[in-house]
Structure formats: C-alpha cells, structure tokens
Amino acid sequence: MGKDYEVVIGLEVHAELKTETKIFCSCSTAFGAEPNTQTCPVCAGFPGVLPVLNKRVVELAITTGLALHCEIPELCKFDRKNYFYPDLPKAYQISQFDLPVCKKGFLDIDVKGQKKRVGITRAHMEEDAGKLVHQGDITTTPFSLVDLNRCGVPLLEIVSEPDMRSAAEARAYLEKLRSMLLFAGVSDCKMQEGSLRCDANVSVRPFGQSKLGTRTEIKNLNSFRALERAIEYEARRQIEAVEDGEEIIQETRTWDEDKQVTRSMRSKEEAHDYRYFPEPDLPPLIISREWVEEIRAAMPEMPEQAQTRLVEGHGLPEYDAEILTITPESLSFFDRCVQDYPDAKTVSNWMMGEFSRLLNQNNLEIGDSKLTPVHLVQMLQAIDDGTISGKMAKTVFEEMFNSGKSPQEVISEKGMVQISDSSTLVPLIEEIVKANPKVAEDYKNGKEKAFGFFIGQIMKATKGQANPAIVNTLLKDILNNIE
Amino acid sequence: MELYELTVHELQALLQSRAVSSEEIVKSILARIQAVDEEVKSFLTLTEEQALNKARALDATGNISGIAGIPMGLKDIFCTKGVKTTCGSRILANFVPPYDSTASRRLDEQSAILVGKLNMDEFAMGSSTENSAFFVTRNPWDLTKVPGGSSGGSASAVAADEVPFSLGTDTGGSIRQPASFCGVVGMKPTYGRVSRWGVVAFASSLDQVGVFSKDVRDNAIIMSIIAGHDPLDSTCVNVDVPDYTSCLDGSVKGLRIAYPKEYFGRGVSEPIRAIVKRALQKYEELGAIVEEVSLPHSEYALPAYYLVAPAEASANLARFDGVRYGYRDFEAENVVDLFSRTRDQGFGDEVKRRIMLGTYALSSGYYDAYYLKALKVRRLIADDFTRVFADYDIIASPTAPTVAFPVGEQSGDPMTIYMNDILTVPVNMAGLPGISIPCGFEQGLPVGMQLIGKAFDEATLYKAAYAFEQNTGFHTMKPKLGVR
Amino acid sequence: MALTIKEVEHVALLARLSLSEDEKRKFAEQLSSILDYADSLNAIPTEGVEPLTHILPIQNVFREDEVKASMDRREILANAPLAEDSQYKVPKIL
C-alpha cells in the first residue's frame, strides 16, 4: 500500500527576525522575561495607540529575500488580518497580503546526494502573537492566562511551493533554510524557543495525476524529527483514507508528540474569513534599488560562496566543503583553524571525524562545545613535531573536547610525551635484545616476526610512548650489529 | 462681562497683564458649568480638583505665557492619563488610560487647564450625540434640539461658555456639523496635520483631530499648538506648521472662492442655501472672486464613506473584547462567548450596526463589490477636488443640510441620520482641511458655512474665515441660557 | 441586496457579537437598505481606477531599532477586569 501514491508537501516557516525591539513598538524582544514585563499600550493593543515600523525589520527581511534568491518588489505594504483570539490583543495581526516584501525565490536542497530545487513563493513581514498558558492543572482549571511579551515580535513568514515529495525532502528543506537564515544572520532559529516555527501542508495523489489532492495543514512541529514523523504519519493517514474511499477534509491538524499522531483542530465557530485590508496606520514602503544593493553589499558570506572558497582556496573535496558549511559555526571554526594550520584537509578530517562523532554522541552544537580552534591547531602541531603519535592524539582530542583543556595540559597530565631521543632508547633496546638471544638469532635467520616481538617488548617497556619510527631504525641497527 | 464669556485671546491678555489669575478664570468656568450643565449636559467627567490645583500652582510660578492658565475641555475620545476616558461607550465606562493623547499632551505641556471630558456619540459614530451611552447633550440655542455630533459636547460646551475652547475629532463631519449646529468655529485640519496618537480610533484613514472655539483667532492659536509632526503617528507628516494667527489680516482681496453646485442642491434646506449664498456675496463685496464649479462625484461620497469608515471601524473596535480593559461579561464559559457577549452588551446599537456593515463589506465574496469599489470611488472624489483646486484657493458650501433638529426626531431610520454628513464627508474622503464658521441664523438656530482648503493650507482657511467673521460678527451672538 | 438572517448570523459570528433575535431581524433589514444605497456606486465606471488606500503621498516612515523602557506591568494590568499572576485571565482554551 502507498507506493502508488505521491506525497506533496509545502512548508510555511515563521522565523523570528533578530532585532532588539518589536516590529511596531520599542519594547525589547529578549526571550524569557517575566510575563507582561515587555509590553506597552501599542503591543498590548490599547485604545488610540498606533504602530511605527522598525526599520531593522525591513532590512532583515530584504537580506533574507536576497539569501533565498527572491525578487524584492519596489512597492510593498502592510495589511490587517482580522481574527479574534485571546493572544491577539488588537484582534487583527498586522501582516502583508498582496504585496509581500519578497517573492519568487528558491532553495537548493540535497537528500542523500540527490540535489533538488524547492521554490519559495513569498516571504512577508508580520507581528507575532502572545502566549497562552493554562492556569494550574490543565485538566481541572477553567482558565488560561495571557502573557503579551511576544506580541509584536517581528516574524518573517516564508512560504514554499508544494515542491517536496517526501518527509526527508521536507526535513532537508527546513535544515537548509535554517542554515541560510543563520548564515544571513537574520534569525537565531531556535526551534525550542519558538524563534523558528514550521507548518506543513500535506496532500497525496496517485502517481501521474497532475491535480493536487486536498491538503491538510499540520501545526505544532517543534523539531526536525517532529516534522519528519508528522509528515510520514499524515501521508499514511491520507493514503489509507483515500484507499478506503474516504474524502480528505481540508483542515488544520496538530502534531501530538506523545501519541505520535496528527489530530484535527476543527472547532465549529471557526468560520475563517480573515477580511484582509490595507493597514491605514502605516504608509506603504517604496524599496529603492539603491537600498537593496546596499543591503546586498553588506551581506555576510553564504554557504555556496563559502563552498567555492573551500574547494578552490583550500583544495578541499566538494563533500568536505558542503559538510563544513552546514552551519556558520562549523565554517568559522574551520576558518580559524586554517589561519594557523594551512593543511585544510587534515583540519577537515578531524572536524568531520572525531569532532562530529563526539558532538553527535553528546548531541551538542559546535557552538556549545568546549573545544577551541586554537587547541585543535596546537594538537595537530604536536603530532607533526612528533610530541604525540596520531594514536595518542585521539585520546588527547577527546580529553580536550570534554574538559576544554589545552593539548599541552592534557599531554603532560597524562604523561603522554613520546620518547624519541636515542640516548634513552638505545640502552633500553640493547638490554631487551640481550635478554632474548634466541629471538635475536631467529631474526638473523630471517624470521620477520621476531622483529615484531622486539617492537612489542620495547613499547611495553615504554608504555607505548616510544616513537615507533625511531624505534624501528634503532632496533634494525642494533640487531644487524650483533655478532 | 464675566470671565467665562471671554475668548482665549481675551483671557490671555488679562492673564499676562496680571489683571486676573488662572485660579479666578478656572473658578468662573467651573461656576458656569455648575450653573448650566445640568440642562446642556456637555460633560461626562469633571476634573475640578485637578484643574484648581494646576491653576494655583501655575499662578504661584508667576510665569504665564501662551495659553498657560486657560481652561479647556476634551472630547472623551482623547486618552488622558489618570482621567477616565469612555469614548461615550459602556464598554469603556471605567477605562483609565495610562497615557495621554499627543494633542492634549501638547496643550497640557503649555499649561492649558483641563476642566473635563466632553460627551459624544459612542465611538464618534453619530451626528447628534444621542448615541452616547450615558446621556443626551442639548443644543444651548434650544434645549429641545440636538447639538450635532459626534463631537456634540465639545461644541455645546464652547457655545454655552462652559469652556473657551475644546478639542474634537472629525471622521465625516463630527467637528464641522456640531460647530454649525451650535454656532461656533470648528476646524478639521488636513489628514496628517495633527497626531492621532492617543485618540481612540474610529476610521483610521479619515479620523482627524480639530478645534472648537468662539472665534477664528482662538482656533488659529490652538491649532498652531496641536498641529505638527509626531513620531508616534506614522501618518502625521513632517510639514512645517505656520503661526496661523499671523495670517489673520482681514483681507480676501483676489482670493478665488469656488462653490460647488452639488452642495446647494436638493437635500439642503432652502433657507440654508439662501443664507450661505448671502455669505458668498459678502465675500465678493470684500474683493474675493466667487464662482460656481462642479464636483461631479459628490453624491457618491456618502455611500462610499459608509463602506470605508465602517470597514475600518470593524477592525479598530475588535480590540474591545473584555480581556485587557473595559466592560466584561463574567458569565461566559468559553472565549467565543466572552468576546461575543461582552461586545453585544458593551456596544450600543449604532456601533454594532456599523461593525456589522463593515465586517460584511470586507467579508469574502463582498470585498470587491463593496470595500474595493468604495476605495476606487474615493479616488475619483479626491480627483474632483484636485481639479477645482488647480484654479481656486478655497471651496465654500453649507456645513450641514439643515439646522439643529429636535432630540429624538431622527433616532429611527439610520439612513436619515447619515444624510447629515452629506456635505462634510467628501472633505474627509479627500483628506482636506475644512472649517465651519457661523454665517447666519434660521428660526433662532445657527447656520454654518463650510470652507474647504488645499491639503496643508489651513492658513488660507483661517485667513478667509477671519475676514468674514470680522466683517459680519455672527460669532458674537450668544445663546440665552437661563442663569438661575 | 437583501440580507438573510443566516447571513447576519454569519457576520455576527465573524464580528463576535451575540445578537438577540430582534437585533438580527432589525439589522437584516437596516443593513439591506444601507447596502442598496451603497449599490448606487455601481453607477460609476471604475475600471482602471487605482483604489485610494492611503491619502497622503508619503512612504517609508520608520523607527530606529532602539529599546525603550516598556510600561510598568502594574499599569498595563491596572484596567484588566480579570488578571492573576500578572497575566490576563480568560476562559480555558481547549
């Protein structure tokens, strides 16, 4: 069942724009403040108050549009979206209807080597709503409490074309979009803090059918995993329904994380009719081409540009370049390393190998790991000058990762310094050879493994700290020089 | 002459020559209110204590300039920090704003003295002040008649010598029509001239703050103070504000005055047409050029207005939901009921009617046919004015089609009431300045003449209004209110 | 353009007004006559006419992104008919 059906997915992403103040008033946008301490008559929707647009919001919206290869129309305006809800003080949201700030862009994604271009329909500026919490025990309390701190926090709603065909593609799109927003520096994209939110429009249709099936909108997708699971579940649900000859109802559904199912959110009152009309309190915006170019010129390096730089400038393979440019943190970590340690491939190997292994293990982001680029560089140098062996390095690295200590500290604490000087090694080797005349004999008679036996003994005697390369040459001489 | 009878500029002279103190003026005003407001009923709230304290403090400082020490009244639509602001509605009966409107704050900072908040049609929706949730205000010239509306209390208070001047708002005629009915000067400046911050919104693209006064000079004095850019209102533009009193030279020589034939047509009572025509002759005698013109889309302004204004109002009044302030129904057990019951009980008949109309005009399937169509017609109306103003300095007409009508007469059919706005609404639709000045009497009731100006050219309106006033003197007539 | 009671009920729900039966009947009738009056606009041809949304010829009115103190929470809550734990109180959202 299911294999004869195609899943069609479009995403609506709300990204909180990184500003100091709200979109229409000067209240702070800082996260986690005491309830209603970041409110004023404007964002609390008092009588007679008026909105004044935060210029930074428009700049960040344009920046995002450029990052997503969007058109930035000359004319753009705000509209009122009317609906009643206790977290929406004015009972209308100031948003953009027919003249959004960005339109017609795209995002290139990659699912297991499969490249794909997802269209972006539009991106528009709007204000966030407040927060509703149940008072006390949700099952018994007759009340909800309203906190308006988040009212008026600037959002950019980014709407994709229905171009995705699997949960994996949808996830890849959201991950790529997040990375783009982070590189562009327009949003913190913290899903757990709600600064990146995603709704998915899902429908199914038999392969070959061009007409789209009836879609449902899934809300409350607070993680990449939730997005993937929810779409998989919803697609299965719809296909089963269709196969049982049922009709799919166009509706909004919510993802139930505990039960891992989507549930209908229909409520009979909700005769939805938003009655959009132009916001009379805000004059329209004329976005001059000069302004757009100023913003373009000031834009930070985006992943594609960085990848070219890594491949052409540092001679890295495409694959490495793509992995290292997934987040701005990993790119800047790499860049800071190669400043002092030009062997880019070695840096890349350690980052993609040990580093990402340990990050995944402790599920951390590069940002919150204790390891610094300086320490990694010092460690690599220690390998090169023979202070430690590549094998020791793995231990040193893990310790640096866990403790944030410098390689020097770790090496001396663990007394890991490699023994390389012959003055120490020669007497020790001679002693071991003398103590095993029989084996030395075997060696002379061409028994190769006899050599390995001596190496093992030497390493044992030096607790593995002897420099293998040097031991090798010294041992050869000594064995060859006995009568 | 009693102090309460004087104009702002007369009081200024007395104050600055130390002939009287601010406290004496305030006391005289409060006594006058005591004497007549029981019958006129202009005030919803009085702030005697506060007013007397401020006057005394001001007298103590001894530095009195500008309008310092002059009493004022505010339409109860202006938010006043710490003073109840009801907007004439049950839903805001106990609302005490934590902020001031910009217009009232500017007067307050110049040490004008607030004596009270004035009655109005609920949320400024009406033309008689009969839609106040609290009581009906009477016309000082005939207590059986309405004062007009929606700023009825602001007009009646000035006409009855309860305050030397007051502020009102005008969305479709709410300053000019009551000024006409009460025989006072009422100016609605250009849209964007005075900040709307802190003024409870009715129709945001039409609302504008203005001044009621006993004569043109007073009006110019107050307008010079409240007009001008405000960073809190994105539609309040940064255009220089002249000292409007400096253009009051009494001359209209060569001034080009147009009168639109559509504004003297059916619907406008015969005596009023005659009185305003006589006023136009006066202008000719004074050396102005007076010619008839046509504003062809005039008759469509009213139907367009009654789609645009209610549509905006339906959104502006949606915030009154019983959650953060105002009246609340405590029986409701879910939010839909909380909102619906609170609003049904908190709003009056006319307000609900306009919310319903506006919601319908914006609802899917009707947006294009009604709201969008009205916006296109609005463009045509504005273009009519632009065409005429290419050749003329001002446009003159009656302010209202009738004189003040009896209380209760029009409380029946809404359409009849809406017709009161037929001559004032086009000016709001075009965002232009308009002033109403007394120009005669009909059966003992005042008749107003409306002068319409180019955008941001209030100065020419004051100039023309002043010349007429100084050469006629209707503004000196006062209603006979029984002082007992 | 005669409005049915059903239409009035739909609009009343959108506007969150719990109208009495009398009000519904009255509004159905009054709104119908106002809309008939509004229909007179159809007499004017408006193809190609730009709808007038903003009367002033101004654009790009901005504020700088600088934090100003919010209002004291007690002041923001002072007018609330029902509040608790410094938050506004409403019937439970299901």
Ligand SMILES: [Mg+2]
């Ligand atoms: Mg949105």
Ligand SMILES: [Zn+2]
């Ligand atoms: Zn705020």
